[in-house]
Structure formats: structure tokens, C-alpha cells
Amino acid sequence: MNVLLIYPVFPKTFWSYDKILELVDRQVLLPPLGLITVAAILPQNWNFTLVDRNIRAATEAEWESADLVIFSAMIVQKMDLIAQIKEAKKRQKLVAVGGPYPTSVPEEVVQAGADFLILDEGEITLPLFVDALQKGETSGIFRASEKPDITITPIPRYDLLELDAYDSMSVQFSRGCPFQCEFCDIITLYGRKPRTKTPAQLLTELDLLYELGWRRGIFLVDDNFIGNxxxxxxxxxxxxxxxxxxxxxxxxxxxxxxxxxxxxxxxDLMVKCNFDAVFLGIETPDEASLKLTKKYQNTRSSLSDSIDKIMRVGLRPMAGFIIGFDGEKKGAGERIVEFVEQAAIPTAMFGMLQALPNTALWNRLETENRLLLDSKQDINQTSLMNFLPTRPIEEIAQEYITAFWTLYEPERYLDRVYRCFLKLAPSPCKAPFKTPELADLKALAIVIWRQGFKRRTRWKFWHHLFGIFKHNPGVWEHYLTLCAHNEHFLEYRQAVREQIEAQLAEFIALKTAQLDQPENTEPDFSQPETALSSLP
Incomplete structure (x- = not known):
């Protein structure tokens, strides 16, 4: 059987890093680990072709030769997923769909025309799908009532990837998280009991990547690497x-x-293995909001002190922040900016709270009739909230725009990176010298020209760079990489401002129109334009 594996387009997000990838001649940050794992679980006498639409579109020859088209997607990819399912059905192809988004919201891919839904975790449901195909069935939904033992998961088919297109590689050690954060869908999808591969299993995957010639970064995609x-x-x-x-x-x-x-x-073990960064879900410095959303693990010790310890051991902190929790007091955006600055966190992913399908938050808001169901929403940092908050959404959105804009003001960002790297311990791992690639040298020259000469950041750029060489020279290469990230955030903060302001204007217009409706009209909370009249 000829199988075409298609990974839908990601819209531009906080992690797109388009400008940085252009500098180093890469196209995408990370590959579709889910699809190449699917390819490893399916019969190996099948012929697989992988098309990552973030790199290129499928060719006519690839469409023509496919007996089966398989898609996997996250919620942020749903617009292109739906479009590609329809394209495949227009070509009269047999379509199978799986991944986090179809598992959470299967009805939308069914409406788009998918023949098979391979939901939950593929170690259990993919064999059921193969059995159905062998019996001649042309449609079906396959679900699992239990979580698989991932020590049986085969090595992903890394050989299917266009390796040169990716900046980093994806590897998975565990699934699941022991905590109970109300807004998180990881525990819904993968459970609260972290399951891990064996050390030998993961090292075998690294052996394959090494043999394929990979020599760059690897992102362990576990949602909580230290869950077990x-x-x-x-x-x-x-x-x-x-x-x-x-x-x-x-x-x-x-x-x-x-x-x-x-x-x-x-x-200490992580640093000795050459880990250099870790993403932390901080969410908010407001303890009341952390308790409300059941993120109790963030209330047991000082967040600032914890970040400082992580930094000083040699792990650069990245952190996620959210605005819009129930009961949140005015000024939450300012408090987040203040915290990020005080803790010297260079990369702070920031967004408005979104209710993800089937999470505890989603279920609570549905019961309270507060969800704004908008099929066009793709849920990322440029998305307005998809539910009615407890304080005016206009207030939250304006705080968010201001805070995001402030966090990534170029000079402020460089100051924060500098303060972080003055404390960041150098890596104890000494790799042999490697001649820099031409693309890397070109990228360095562009960053130095733009930030060190062309822009008003010039004074801070040179002051901070010489300061790093003087006070902490072991981190200079890592430091310059973070300076380069300024290229992305300079553009992305503009996109956040423009898109949120546009959505907010539409939201206010709908609210105004709703308020003009006759008072005896019963609101229909299944549609956003009729839910607006209940906005505080």
C-alpha cells in the first residue's frame, strides 16, 4: 500500500521563529514526530511518503500514487487540516486522521469527510485500523479505553524526514503528567500517570539520528520531562x-x-548530558489564580528563587504565562511583565487563557454557559479568548497587548538576556571544535549589523556582548543565539498587537449589536455573537 502522510500548516505562532530560521537557512523549527511514529507502527512493507506542508505541498505525483492519506494535527493546525481532508476527498482518496485535535474534537474531521478516525494513542488504535483495512472496511472510528505501554513503541521513521529543513529534532521519552492544572489538555489526552520508554530504547533512537548525520539540537517533547x-x-x-x-x-x-x-x-544530571534550556509553565505570579486553576506545584516555593536556581546550574529558563484567569485582578499584565523582568527570563511565551476541548476548564465553562464557540479560532498567541471571563475582555486584551509589546521591546529584551546570561553557568560538556557553517556565519553577520549598527540597540548590543566576554565568556555563543531571537520578536509583537486589536474591534462591534437587540430575546450561547450580551 502506498501511504501519503501529510502534516498540516502551522499558522505563525510564538514558536514559529520564521525570521531566525531564514537567517540559518532552515524552514521549520521541529518535525512531525507523531506522524513518523505512526509510520513506524504501521506495517513496514507499506510504502510511506511524508509531506510536511510547513516545508512544501504534496506534488501531483504524490497525490496520484497514494492509496491512503493519513493526517495528524494539533488544534492550532485545524484550518489547514480540514482543507487538506477536503482536498484528499476531492481526489477520491481514502483518508485516515488522528492526533491530539481529532482525538479531542472528532466531529469536525468527520464533517470534513475523513473515512477513518484513529484516535487516542496509536500503539493501540493503529493495529485496529490495519485489521479493518485488511477486512475490506472503508470507514471506522477506533478508540482506546486504556493507555499503552510505550516501551513497545518502535523507533520513529526519522529516515522519512527532510532533515536539512529542520532546525531541531524531536524525541519523546514520556507521556502524561502527574499534576491537575484545570486548563491543560495533556492530562486529558495522556493521563496523570507518566509512562516512559526505557533508557536503552531512547538511546537506540539517538543512535539512529547520529547515523543519519544529525548534529544539531534535540527537543525532548515530553510535556513534563520530569513527571517520573x-x-x-x-x-x-x-x-x-x-x-x-x-x-x-x-x-x-x-x-x-x-x-x-x-x-x-x-x-546536575541534565546539565552533564548537555541540556541547555528548559521550558517552565509559570502561568502567573498571582498565587490566587494558581490555586484556582489547581496549579498547586507553583505555590510551594518562591517562583523567582526556583528560576534563579535553575539558571545558575546552567539551564536557560523559558517560561509560559497566561492572562485571563477567573477572579484575576486588574493589572495582571503589568504583574507578569514585572515578574519576567525581575526573574530575568529571556523567553516568556505569553497568551490569553483559552479553554481547550474536554479539559476541566472547558467542562466547567460549558456548565456555566460561558463558552464562545467559534469554529474559525485556531487558538494561539494571536487569538482572543474563547470564553466569557470574569472581568471585561476589553480590559484583559488591552493589558495583554501592552504587556506583550513591552516584554519584547528590543532594548528591554537585550537587557533581560544579558542579566540572565551573567548568571547562567557555562556547560561542562566540551564538544570538539567544529568549523561553523556558512549559513551560521552569515546569520551572525546580519545580527551584528542590524542590532550592533543599524538599530538604536547598537549601544546596548556592544556593551552587553563585551560584558559577557568579560564576566561569563563560557556562554557567549549561547548568548548570541538569544540576541538573534530579537529578530523574531520584533516582528511577532507587531503581529500580536494588530491581530488582537482587530479581533477586539470585531468583538466590541458584535457586543454593541447584541445590546441593540430587543431585551426579550433569549441568548443562544452556542454562538459568539449571541453570547456577547452577557459580557461583564
Whole structure:
């Protein structure tokens, strides 16, 4: 069977990094790990072609030869997913769909024309799908009532990727998270009992990537890498040996909960394995909001002190922040900016709270009749909230726009990066010298020209760079990489402002129109334009 695997387009998001990728001659930040894992689980006598639409579109020859088209997508990709399902059906192709978004909202892909829905985790549902095909069935929905043992998961088909197009590689060690944050869909999709691969299993995946010639960064895509600390430490002890034997070909980053800071052994192991950054879900410095959303792990110790510990051991903190929690007091945006500045977090992903399907937040808001159901919404940092908050949405949106704009003011950003890297411990891992690629040298020259000569950042750029060379020279290369990120945020903050302001104007217009309706009209909360009259 000839199988065409298609990964839909991501809209521009905080993590798109388009401007930075252009500088280093890459097209996409990360590959579709889910689809290449699907390809590894399916029969290996099938012929697979992978098309990542963030790199290129499928050719006519690829469409023509396909007996089966398989899609996987997250909620942010849903617009292109729906369009591509319709395109495949127009070509009379058999279509199978899976991944986080169809698992959460299966009815939308059914309406688009998908024949097979392979939902939940593929280790269980993909074999059911294959059995159905072998029986001659042409449609079906396959679900799992349990979570699979991922020690049986085969090595993803990394050979299907156009490796040169990606800036970093994706590898997974665990699924699930032990916490209970109300807004998070990870525990809905993968459960609260973290399941891990074996250390040998993951090292075998790294062996394959090494053999394929990969020598750049690897993102461990686990939603909470340290959810099962015992198994993670076992992995890191073996990974430390593997990295040393191979002369540190990879640098790693990942996502973790803030309680990482309380485990010095774990942080030390990560740094010795050449981890250089970690994404932390901070969400808000407001303790009342953290308790309301059941993110209790963030209330057990000082967030600032925890970040400082992580930084000083050698892990650059990235952090996520959210505005719009119920009961939130005015000025939340300013408090987030103040916290980010005080903690010297260079990269602060910031967005308005979104209710994700089937989460505890979604279910609560649905019960309270507060959801604004808008099929056009793709849910990212340029999306207005999809529910009615407890304070005016105009107030929240304006605070968000102002805070995002302030966080990524170019000079302020450079100051924050500088303060972080003055504290950041240099990596103890010493890789052999590697001649820089031409694209990297060209990127460096462009960054120096733009930030060191062309723009008003010139004084700070040179002052801070010389300061790094003087006070912490072991981090200068990592530091310049973060300076380059300014190119992305300079443009993206403009996109956030323009798109949120446009949506806010539309929102206010709909609200005004609704207020002009006769008072005896019963509101229909299934549509946003009729829910607006209940806006505080």
C-alpha cells in the first residue's frame, strides 16, 4: 500500500521563529514526530511518503500514487487540516486522521469527510485500523479505553524526514503528567500517570539520528520531562555516558514543572548530558489564580528563587504565562511583565487563557454557559479568548497587548538576556571544535549589523556582548543565539498587537449589536455573537 502522510500548516505562532530560521537557512523549527511514529507502527512493507506542508505541498505525483492519506494535527493546525481532508476527498482518496485535535474534537474531521478516525494513542488504535483495512472496511472510528505501554513503541521513521529543513529534532521519552492544572489538555489526552520508554530504547533512537548525520539540537517533547523522576534519572545516567562517548553531538532542551528546582541531582544530571534550556509553565505570579486553576506545584516555593536556581546550574529558563484567569485582578499584565523582568527570563511565551476541548476548564465553562464557540479560532498567541471571563475582555486584551509589546521591546529584551546570561553557568560538556557553517556565519553577520549598527540597540548590543566576554565568556555563543531571537520578536509583537486589536474591534462591534437587540430575546450561547450580551 502506498501511504501519503501529510502534516498540516502551522499558522505563525510564538514558536514559529520564521525570521531566525531564514537567517540559518532552515524552514521549520521541529518535525512531525507523531506522524513518523505512526509510520513506524504501521506495517513496514507499506510504502510511506511524508509531506510536511510547513516545508512544501504534496506534488501531483504524490497525490496520484497514494492509496491512503493519513493526517495528524494539533488544534492550532485545524484550518489547514480540514482543507487538506477536503482536498484528499476531492481526489477520491481514502483518508485516515488522528492526533491530539481529532482525538479531542472528532466531529469536525468527520464533517470534513475523513473515512477513518484513529484516535487516542496509536500503539493501540493503529493495529485496529490495519485489521479493518485488511477486512475490506472503508470507514471506522477506533478508540482506546486504556493507555499503552510505550516501551513497545518502535523507533520513529526519522529516515522519512527532510532533515536539512529542520532546525531541531524531536524525541519523546514520556507521556502524561502527574499534576491537575484545570486548563491543560495533556492530562486529558495522556493521563496523570507518566509512562516512559526505557533508557536503552531512547538511546537506540539517538543512535539512529547520529547515523543519519544529525548534529544539531534535540527537543525532548515530553510535556513534563520530569513527571517520573526516578525513570528520568535512570535515563540521564545512561545518556551522560552516551554523550561523552560520542563527543556531545547533541544539545538538548525540554519542558518541565517548576519543582525541577528542588532536585539538585536531577538538574546536575541534565546539565552533564548537555541540556541547555528548559521550558517552565509559570502561568502567573498571582498565587490566587494558581490555586484556582489547581496549579498547586507553583505555590510551594518562591517562583523567582526556583528560576534563579535553575539558571545558575546552567539551564536557560523559558517560561509560559497566561492572562485571563477567573477572579484575576486588574493589572495582571503589568504583574507578569514585572515578574519576567525581575526573574530575568529571556523567553516568556505569553497568551490569553483559552479553554481547550474536554479539559476541566472547558467542562466547567460549558456548565456555566460561558463558552464562545467559534469554529474559525485556531487558538494561539494571536487569538482572543474563547470564553466569557470574569472581568471585561476589553480590559484583559488591552493589558495583554501592552504587556506583550513591552516584554519584547528590543532594548528591554537585550537587557533581560544579558542579566540572565551573567548568571547562567557555562556547560561542562566540551564538544570538539567544529568549523561553523556558512549559513551560521552569515546569520551572525546580519545580527551584528542590524542590532550592533543599524538599530538604536547598537549601544546596548556592544556593551552587553563585551560584558559577557568579560564576566561569563563560557556562554557567549549561547548568548548570541538569544540576541538573534530579537529578530523574531520584533516582528511577532507587531503581529500580536494588530491581530488582537482587530479581533477586539470585531468583538466590541458584535457586543454593541447584541445590546441593540430587543431585551426579550433569549441568548443562544452556542454562538459568539449571541453570547456577547452577557459580557461583564
Amino acid at each position: 523522576k526516578r525513570n528520568v534519572k535512570l535515563l540521564l545516567k545512561d545518556l551522560q555516558v552516551w554523550q561523552a562517548q560520542h563527543q556531545y553531538p547533541f544539545r538538548f532542551n525540554t519542558e518541565a514543572s517548576i519543582d525541577l528546582a528542588a532536585d539538585s541531582e536531577l538538574m
